[in-house]
Each structure stands twice: as structure tokens, then as C-alpha cells.
Amino acid sequence: MRDMTIKDIAKRCNVSTATVSKALNHATDISEETADRIRRVARELGYFPNAAARALKTNRSYNIGILFAEYGILGELIKGQVHEFFVQVINNFQVEAERSGYDVTFITHHIGDTKMSYFEHCKYRNFDGVMIAGVDFDDPEVLELVNSDIPAVTVDHVFDYRSAVTLDNVNGIRDLVHYIYGKGHRKIAFIHGDDVTVTKYRLASFYKTCEELGISIPAEYMRAAHFHDPPSCAVATRELLALRDKPTCIMYPDDFAFIGGMEEIERHGLSIPDDISVVGFDGIYLSQIFRPRLTTIKQDTERIGVEAAKLLVNAMTSPKVYIPTHTIIPGTLMEGDSVKQL
Amino acid sequence: MRDMTIKDIAKRCNVSTATVSKALNHATDISEETADRIRRVARELGYFPNAAARALKTNRSYNIGILFAEYGILGELIKGQVHEFFVQVINNFQVEAERSGYDVTFITHHIGDTKMSYFEHCKYRNFDGVMIAGVDFDDPEVLELVNSDIPAVTVDHVFDYRSAVTLDNVNGIRDLVHYIYGKGHRKIAFIHGDDVTVTKYRLASFYKTCEELGISIPAEYMRAAHFHDPPSCAVATRELLALRDKPTCIMYPDDFAFIGGMEEIERHGLSIPDDISVVGFDGIYLSQIFRPRLTTIKQDTERIGVEAAKLLVNAMTSPKVYIPTHTIIPGTLMEGDSVKQL
DNA sequence: TTGTATGCGTTATCAT
DNA sequence: ATGATAACGCATACAA
Numbered sequence: 001m002r003d004m005t006i007k008d009i010a011k012r013c014n015v016s017t018a019t020v021s022k023a024l025n026h027a028t029d030i031s032e033e034t035a036d037r038i039r040r041v042a043r044e045l046g047y048f049p050n051a052a053a054r055a056l057k058t059n060r061s062y063n064i065g066i067l068f069a070e071y072g073i074l075g076e077l078i079k080g081q082v083h084e085f086f087v088q089v090i091n092n093f094q095v096e097a098e099r100s101g102y103d104v105t106f107i108t109h110h111i112g113d114t115k116m117s118y119f120e121h122c123k124y125r126n127f128d129g130v131m132i133a134g135v136d137f138d139d140p141e142v143l144e145l146v147n148s149d150i151p152a153v154t155v156d157h158v159f160d161y162r163s164a165v166t167l168d169n170v171n172g173i174r175d176l177v178h179y180i181y182g183k184g185h186r187k188i189a190f191i192h193g194d195d196v197t198v199t200k201y202r203l204a205s206f207y208k209t210c211e212e213l214g215i216s217i218p219a220e221y222m223r224a225a226h227f228h229d230p231p232s233c234a235v236a237t238r239e240l241l242a243l244r245d246k247p248t249c250i251m252y253p254d255d256f257a258f259i260g261g262m263e264e265i266e267r268h269g270l271s272i273p274d275d276i277s278v279v280g281f282d283g284i285y286l287s288q289i290f291r292p293r294l295t296t297i298k299q300d301t302e303r304i305g306v307e308a309a310k311l312l313v314n315a316m317t318s319p320k321v322y323i324p325t326h327t328i329i330p331g332t333l334m335e336g337d338s339v340k341q342l
Numbered sequence: 343m344r345d346m347t348i349k350d351i352a353k354r355c356n357v358s359t360a361t362v363s364k365a366l367n368h369a370t371d372i373s374e375e376t377a378d379r380i381r382r383v384a385r386e387l388g389y390f391p392n393a394a395a396r397a398l399k400t401n402r403s404y405n406i407g408i409l410f411a412e413y414g415i416l417g418e419l420i421k422g423q424v425h426e427f428f429v430q431v432i433n434n435f436q437v438e439a440e441r442s443g444y445d446v447t448f449i450t451h452h453i454g455d456t457k458m459s460y461f462e463h464c465k466y467r468n469f470d471g472v473m474i475a476g477v478d479f480d481d482p483e484v485l486e487l488v489n490s491d492i493p494a495v496t497v498d499h500v501f502d503y504r505s506a507v508t509l510d511n512v513n514g515i516r517d518l519v520h521y522i523y524g525k526g527h528r529k530i531a532f533i534h535g536d537d538v539t540v541t542k543y544r545l546a547s548f549y550k551t552c553e554e555l556g557i558s559i560p561a562e563y564m565r566a567a568h569f570h571d572p573p574s575c576a577v578a579t580r581e582l583l584a585l586r587d588k589p590t591c592i593m594y595p596d597d598f599a600f601i602g603g604m605e606e607i608e609r610h611g612l613s614i615p616d617d618i619s620v621v622g623f624d625g626i627y628l629s630q631i632f633r634p635r636l637t638t639i640k641q642d643t644e645r646i647g648v649e650a651a652k653l654l655v656n657a658m659t660s661p662k663v664y665i666p667t668h669t670i671i672p673g674t675l676m677e678g679d680s681v682k683q684l
Numbered sequence: 685t686t687g688t689a690t691g692c693g694t695t696a697t698c699a700t
Numbered sequence: 701a702t703g704a705t706a707a708c709g710c711a712t713a714c715a716a
Contacts, residue, residue, distance in 0.1 A: 053693035055394035395709035
């Protein structure tokens with residue numbers, strides 16, 4: 001059986017399709033009476049609008065594109081390791097977007113055999129807006145998308161004149177350092193993530209806090225590794241453990257990446273926190289499974305996702321008057337048993 | 343600047359829109375020469391088709407709906423815990439679908455303030471097909487969708503005359519039991535998941551294998567818990583540990599749910615595997631992080647996702663001649679250190 | 685081989 | 701308050 005269209009309803013109600021459309025869209029220039037009748041019939045007939053037709057006519061798709069590295073072609077970079085933080089954020093984003101009447105579709109690189117850029121894909125699908133998270137923000141294709149006229153919101157990265165939601169890296173690192181300091185540690189090493197905005201903020205906060213606390217960190221205590229990448233953290237950990245003057249506490253880029261450090265420490269026959277203290281970042285489920293429990297900063301993935309959706313909905317609803325906003329979501333220090341009292 | 347349409351190209355090439363359309367769709371009744379010229383101009387002008395218009399005309403959206411409990415409204419059930427297995431499957435599904443020219447959109451319960459069923463949502467969006475995973479397969483809304491005329495593929499559940507991909511539960515459990523038996527265990531407890539198809543197969547395989555091996559399992563060794571739910575596994579574990587004649591090995595519904603068992607065992611001051619042996623199921627990343635490493639059945643999430651996409655693409659491409667297929671993907675026993683040699 | 689004309693389902697403009 | 705009609709961008713049956 002064919003799907004119902006407004007034509008069917010019009011026929012059934014002895015009115016024109018125009019009238020049906022108005023009734024269904026709650027227009028004002030229509031009598032309550034007929035509007036009610038039409039809506040009732042529509043419900044009886046199981047009518048639902050056709051998104052394609054509506055999009056074609058109104059130029060609005062009520063569909064949001066999500067650009068996320070783990071999915072699609074870039075996903076292979078992460079080699080099948082689920083990035084819990086982003087999955088949570090996206091999940092919450094989707095729930096909030098749905099609440100406002102939007103569906104969510106993943107942005108990909110091509111459609112069929114035709115390769116297209118992210119931007120082109122968005123045009124093709126008529127996305128009303130896009131949310132970007134967990135990608136390489138220097139990628140020309142990402143920049144093309146961000147600099148286009150499509151409303152966009154980014155997570156964990158701020159572009160000029162675009163909305164963004166980031167976690168509070170500055171206070172997060174500050175809280176962490178204060179906590180470690182309070183436990184009596186003075187030799188604190190910091191394995192930081194890739195050279196992206198997030199890391200810049202964290203490093204600045206780390207240095208500032210240490211200065212305020214009057215502790216000086218030798219350059220050899222600062223190590224670079226990749227986010228969400230245990231192997232590179234294992235290497236950095238090995239280097240730190242090889243120092244004559246070892247740190248008493250190591251800060252990792254994130255909870256997941258810490259796994260690499262954990263295994264390396266284990267390999268050295270050292271135990272946490274008796275021989276060496278550690279802290280993570282993100283507060284993923286895993287961090288509470290580790291024994292000892294990992295002390296970390298818990299990200300509020302729900303607020304991040306929901307806020308991103310709200311900002312984007314605002315931007316899409318009234319693009320003209322919209323002023324980009326940067327929202328900073330605070331994290332929470334979760335105390336585990338991974339930092340020893342000295 | 344407005345987007346390009348076939349009209350613009352037609353004007354530019356001094357041909358009709360029909361000719362342009364044919365050229366772009368590689369129709370045969372058009373000269374190579376003009377076709378080339380048109381395609382070249384289209385590329386120069388940065389033309390991309392409008393998905394909505396195309397969908398409206400052809401009644402094909404090249405968009406697949408994904409129904410997954412963790413996302414959308416049902417997600418709240420899982421309380422923010424990422425289900426790694428499904429995320430992986432969906433990720434791989436998406437990559438393969440993209441390869442065939444399909445985009446992927448999440449199926450939700452409503453569009454704006456209007457509540458609609460999953461099926462209605464699919465009609466509204468014109469999805470060419472749907473993939474269903476990780477939901478309550480008895481939910482009337484899911485059944486409505488499955489029994490509709492929309493091509494569908496399910497993961498981990500088989501519906502009559504619909505395509506499905508499942509892991510090999512029978513052999514998985516069989517391998518696990520054989521392994522445990524080989525380690526000298528005879529008192530094997532099985533905490534199984536919810537009463538769904540998957541569980542039925544696993545239970546049957548468990549009983550059959552035990553019978554073949556000539557070991558009899560007391561009823562009190564069989565416990566019900568929920569999948570992916572540590573608390574219920576903690577309860578079941580507590581009950582097992584309270585028995586006069588304790589099992590020497592406990593099988594859990596999945597690696598993640600095992601966390602509950604792990605904590606309970608810890609609480610009893612027992613150690614794995616010295617005091618009690620355990621095995622999981624799924625082979626998620628976590629299982630290799632546990633100390634001791636968990637012995638488990640690793641699911642091939644890539645093959646599951648890719649196969650599901652392939653089946654669905656076939657079904658969508660030629661719905662008339664398509665014959666539903668049930669593909670069973672084998673798992674692999676991953677030996678950890680969680681089962682003691684008796 | 686190319687073009688004309690029509691319609692997909694909806695919204696919006698302008699009459700009535 | 702309601703209706704006739706055009707238009708959104710594209711694909712296709714049919715005519716030329």
C-alpha cells in the first residue's frame with residue numbers, strides 16, 4: 001500500500017492540499033474547526049510528511065551532520081579502539097538534537113564511488129548544521145567545512161567565530177596538580193597529548209599552577225605522547241623511569257592512554273601507588289575498574305553533548321542573529337587510590 | 343552564492359536538463375562527447391546533486407537507518423556505559439555502507455515534538471533499509487519495523503524471513519567449555535544473560551557440551567543475570583560463592599558484566615585464578631586490561647558489521663529477488679590467565 | 685542522440 | 701478562511 005500524502009487527506013476532507021498543509025503546520029490563517037478535522041483524519045490515516053519533499057521545498061533538512069574521526073574512513077586510525085569519551089558526547093548530543101526535531105547522520109568522504117569532501121557531502125545532504133569532534137582540526141577538509149556557511153559547533157577545539165564546547169582544561173589540570181601537591185608530591189612529571197589546543201591550555205595551566213605552588217619542574221619531566229594511545233605513553237613512561245632523579249608522580253594525557261604507562265610500570269616490577277603515583281584524565285568507566293582506582297578528572301560528557309546540541313540548534317534556528325558562543329564545561333576530580341600520600 | 347543545479351549546467355553547456363541528468367547518471371543514450379563535456383563543466387562548477395530532490399523523484403534515499411538502544415531514548419537504560427561491542431559493529435557497518443554509497447542515520451522515536459514510531463520515522467526519512475542491533479527484540483515498535491516492507495538486517499537475533507548476522511554462540515560456548523575442561527575443571531558455573539535468542543543458543547550449547555564431556559552441572563550452578571550489567575553479575579556471583587559446594591570456574595555473560603563478578607570476588611578476599619577461575623565473552627579491549635587477563639571469546643566485530651552491511655545492501659538493491667540470509671560469524675578463543683590449571 | 689514535458693510531495697504566494 | 705498554482709531539483713517516458 002502506498003504512503004499517505006497530503007493529497008489523500010485533502011480528498012478525504014474535501015479541502016485543498018494547501019489547506020491541509022496549513023492545518024498540519026499550525027498556520028494561523030485557518031479555522032480551528034477545519035484544522036482539527038484535518039489533523040484528526042491525518043492521524044487516522046497514519047499520515048507522516050515526506051522529509052525529502054519538505055527539505056526540497058523549504059531548504060531545511062532537519063538533519064545534522066556529525067563529523068567524528070572514529071567513524072568512517074578515519075576510524076581506521078584508531079584501530080578499532082572505542083573512544084568512550086567521544087561516543088558518550090555524541091550519544092548525548094544526539095538525544096538532545098532529537099529533542100529539537102533533528103536527526104543525526106554521519107558525515108563521510110564519499111557517496112558511492114564519487115569521492116566528495118566533507119563540505120560537499122553536507123551540501124548534498126542539505127544538513128542544517130554540523131557538529132565536529134575528535135578530528136584533526138588542521139585538516140584542510142575540516143577547515144573548508146568550518147569556514148563554510150553551514151552552522152557548526154566543535155567539541156574540544158575553538159574556531160574563530162564558531163560555537164564551541166570544551167571541557168575546562170585549565171581548572172582540570174589545576175585541580176589535579178593541587179591534589180597531587182597536597183599529597184606531598186613535588187616531583188611531578190607530565191606526559192601531555194598531541195600539540196593541539198587542548199594540550200596548550202593544559203600545559204599553560206600546569207606551568208602556572210606549579211609556579212604558584214612554588215615547585216619547579218625539570219624539562220625532562222615533560223614528555224609528549226599521543227592522546228588515547230597507550231604505546232606512546234609506554235615509551236614516555238619508560239623514559240621517565242630511566243631518569244636518575246625519577247618523578248614521584250606521573251600525569252597522563254588521558255585514562256585510556258594510561259594503559260600504556262600501567263603496563264610499562266608493571267614491566268619494571270613497580271607497583272602503583274607504592275613505587276610511583278599516577279593520575280589520568282577523562283574519568284572513563286575504565287578508570288574506576290583499574291586496581292588501584294585511578295585518580296582522574298571526570299568529564300561531564302552529558303553536559304558537553306547537550307550543550308553542543310543546544311548551541312547548534314540556536315545557530316541553525318536563527319543564523320542571522322546568532323552570536324557564536326564558547327561554553328566551558330567544568331570537570332570533577334575523582335579521587336582514586338593511585339596517588340600515594342608522601 | 344546559490345548551489346549549482348543541473349539547470350545551471352544545462353545553460354552553460356547549451357543542452358537540456360534531461361541531457362545533463364543523463365550524462366551525470368552515465369546513461370547510454372548519450373554521446374560520449376557531450377557526456378564528457380557536461381561532466382567536465384559539472385566538476386568545474388562544483389556541482390553536486392541534491393539528495394532530497396533525488397530521493398523525492400526516485401524514492402530512494404541512499405540512507406540507512408540504524409536502530410540501536412544505546413543511542414536515542416533507550417540509551418538511558420544503559421546509563422552512559424558505552425557498549426563497546428555494538429559501537430564497533432556499528433562503526434564497521436557504517437564504513438562498509440559508505441563504500442556502497444549509503445549514509446547512516448540514527449532512528450529515533452520522534453521528530454520534533456511529534457512522537458512517531460520507529461517505522462514511521464523510517465518512512466518519514468525514506469530509509470532504503472535499516473540495521474537493528476542491541477535492542478529489545480520483543481518491543482512492538484521493533485516488530486512493527488521488522489515486519490514492514492523496509493529491508494532490514496539484525497545483529498544477534500534472527501527474525502523469520504529477514505537477514506541476520508550473529509556470532510557463533512554455539513561453537514563459542516563449546517570452545518570455552520572445552521578449554522575449561524581441559525584445564526581440569528569439572529565444577530563449572532554459568533551465569534547467563536537475559537532470556538533472549540542468544541542465551542538460548544548458549545545454554546543449549548553449554549548443556550550439550552557438558553553432556554558430551556560427561557560432566558553434570560547442578561542446577562544451582564546455573565544463574566541468570568543481565569548482559570552488560572555488572573550489578574546483576576555481582577549478585578549471581580555472591581550466590582555462587584555462598585554455595586557449600588562452590589564451582590571452581592564461573593562463566594560470565596560478557597566481559598563487561600564480569601566486572602561485577604570481579605568486584606564481588608575481590609570483596610570476598612578471593613583471588614583470580616588461584617581461588618576461583620573465570621571466563622568472559624566478547625573479547626572487548628577491557629578484557630585484555632584486566633589483571634589477570636581474562637580468557638574469553640573474541641567476537642569479530644569487523645566481520646559482523648561488514649557482513650551486516652553487505653547483506654542489507656543486497657536486500658536494498660534487489661528487494662524482489664533477495665533471499666534473506668543468516669550469516670554466522672565465528673569467534674576466537676583468547677587465552678588469558680584467568681583459568682587455573684587444576 | 686537530444687529535448688519536451690511531467691511529476692515526485694510539499695510549501696508558499698496570491699487570488700478568491 | 702480557503703483554494704488554485706507555481707516551484708523546489710531531479711529523473712524519466714516519450715517525442716523529435
